């Protein structure tokens with residue numbers, strides 16, 4: 001992205017200061033609290049509302065400053081590091097519940113609203129947002145959407161972009177663009193808010209989002225089936241996912257991951273895999289699901305099948321959801337690699353990861369074809385020097401490309417693994433065209449999407 005403006009020495013006083021006043025912080029101590037993949041920003045902007053967010057973006061664009069958006073900062077370890085960061089735009093003050101319409105199954109909140117706040121609000125009215133994203137204790141709605149941080153509930157409720165009905169987006173030119181609507185049925189205009197899902201803050205700032213919520217099931221149980229192999233556990237997961245049993249979510253964890261969840265400690269045993277099937281509905285339906293699933297798992301060679309009841313389930317799942325993307329893993333000691341493949345390829349992706357990184361802790365959503373490898377940095381070579389990549393990267397890239405798998409590093413310190421192990425399915429040309437249309441000046445975190453977009 002060609003940048004035409006010449007950056008003044010910091011602080012980018014004038015226009016940014018006009019927009020934000022004392023909510024532009026430039027003291028080194030303030031800036032040090034907002035590192036982006038190890039890079040300390042030169043200033044921190046704390047807009048109070050959507051309008052100020054747009055003003056700050058407009059001012060930053062006019063100054064030629066590079067802006068990185070930050071919610072709770074839970075994904076601030078994403079690689080590659082930015083070349084430079086002039087402004088971190090902290091959305092934590094955009095923490096408002098604009099409207100909850102329980103009868104319409106919608107809620108509209110500020111982009112900086114913590115997930116826990118939304119979840120508590122909805123739970124009080126017997127509802128939930130079916131996005132069991134990780135980092136639940138601190139992450140914001142905007143950050144969750146922007147990083148497409150879905151959880152295993154996508155099996156029943158669809159991808160995260162399906163859970164957004166509309167948004168108010170501040171764009172780098174200072175506009176506030178409203179997309180979608182605050183109703184479930186709407187066919188007006190393009191679904192631009194879906195474009196923002198997974199954009200990692202590179203296209204605009206989610207100032208507000210309208211979420212599609214669902215009624216809480218009357219009761220929930222988790223079937224915990226222990227298998228000796230990931231192959232048989234994955235096969236039963238695929239069969240169950242396409243059966244009329246219609247579970248809410250299916251997660252597969254190795255014994256090391258299982259030991260990170262208090263409620264699973266008693267079920268884990270060395271070398272085994274736990275298949276976790278979350279069932280929800282009315283009492284009769286859940287009882288039937290649990291009974292049928294128990295029989296199905298026993299018939300396919302499960303060593304044991306246990307049930308977490310309606311009391312144990314919510315607590316257990318709040319830990320299990322954290323295994324989809326790295327929350328319980330120290331971001332300085334683990335690289336988290338997410339591999340997406342066809343569900344039928346999940347056992348092969350698991351075997352490949354186990355073979356390459358024997359000490360990696362593995363979790364998966366086997367019916368959705370997703371595998372998370374939490375790889376200790378000690379299992380990886382140090383970052384490649386200026387002369388090129390570590391020797392094992394090319395074979396890895398070739399093997400994954402041949403298999404048709406997409407693999408990205410979600411977080412971790414710099415390592416020999418490239419941030420995008422395989423080319424994403426969307427062509428870089430398309431990424432470039434979208435970026436050029438929405439952020440022509442390259443204000444928002446340029447260079448960190450695949451292809452350096």
Ligand SMILES: Cc1cc2nc3c(=O)[nH]c(=O)nc-3n(C[C@H](O)[C@H](O)[C@H](O)COP(=O)(O)OP(=O)(O)OC[C@H]3O[C@@H](n4cnc5c(N)ncnc54)[C@H](O)[C@@H]3O)c2cc1C
Nearest residue numbers: 164165166180181182183184185186187188189190191212
């Ligand atoms: C009075 C009324 C109100 C409605 N309100 C809502 C609402 O608020 N929210 C909502 O979600 N749904 C609403 N619907 C339903 C909605 O119109 C349809 O569900 C939706 O348009 C899809 O219909 P369809 O699949 O039959 O496609 P069509 O209605 O046949 O076409 C959808 C669009 O695709 C184009 N198209 C169709 N075929 C092709 C083709 N082969 N190649 C290129 N373009 C094509 C059409 O020109 C049109 O623009 C409403 C329907 C009615 C009658």
